[in-house]
Amino acid sequence: MRNFQYILLLTLLTTFGCNSQSNRSEYIYDSYERVNDFADVLTDDQEANLGELLKSLEDSIGSQLVILTLDSLGELTIEEYSIQVAENWQIGRANYDDGILIMxxxxxxxxxxxVGYGLELIIKDEIAKQIIDNTIxxxxxxxxxxxxxxxxxxxxxNLIYRNPELVGKKSND
Structure with a gap:
């Protein structure tokens, strides 16, 4: 009887545990690179060059900029997906919250x-929108x-380089 209860409990946990992950992003992994091209829109050389550019920011200021391309969001909105990725990957330094994800x-x-809270004084929502609309x-x-x-x-x-004193500062500081 005890074995039956154990198997039933294990089956229930497995079933409900798997279903509870259905809203989770399929591209969230435990680790990430600076450039995560799951949509395969970049060549290997382009990824490497872009990765070096992103590394230069991290090496000089400490802030992290990460790129994620994927085929589809599934059932999530891009806002939900990007927040899940940013939180899971913990982009940016914890004490500064100075990470950015381009998705x-x-x-x-x-x-x-x-944009992490520690960079919102530099890259406000309207600036991010301008970069998307006018550049990307x-x-x-x-x-x-x-x-x-x-x-x-x-x-x-360049925005971060021009305002290093604002890195890690939050609008309510």
Whole structure:
């Protein structure tokens, strides 16, 4: 009888545990790179060059900029997905909350720049939207994913370089 109860409990936990993950993003892994091109829109050389650009920010200021491309969001909104990824990957330094995620969902035609609280004084929502609308979208429409991601990354990095004293500061500080 005891074995039967154990097997029943194990079956229930497995069943409900698997179902509780149905809203979880399929691309959330325990570890990540600076460039995570799951949609395969970049060549290996482009990924390497973009990774070096992102590494330069991390090496000089400490802030982290990460890129994620994927095919589809599934049932989640891009806001839900990007927040899950940013929280799971813990982008940025904990004491500064200075991480940024540029996320692209190809089939859904969605783009988002998720900014950690410690960089919101530098990259406000309207600035992120301008970068998407004026830099990323025109390049993507031309089929130049690398150009859009590289130029957007450079703009974000330059904003941070021009305002290092604001890194880690929050609007309510």
């Amino acid at each position: 692209l969902a190809i089939k859904d035609r969605k783009i988002r720049i998720e 979208v025109p390049e993507f429409r031309a089929g130049n994913f690398n150009g859009g991601l590289t130029q957007a990354s450079k703009e974000i990095i």
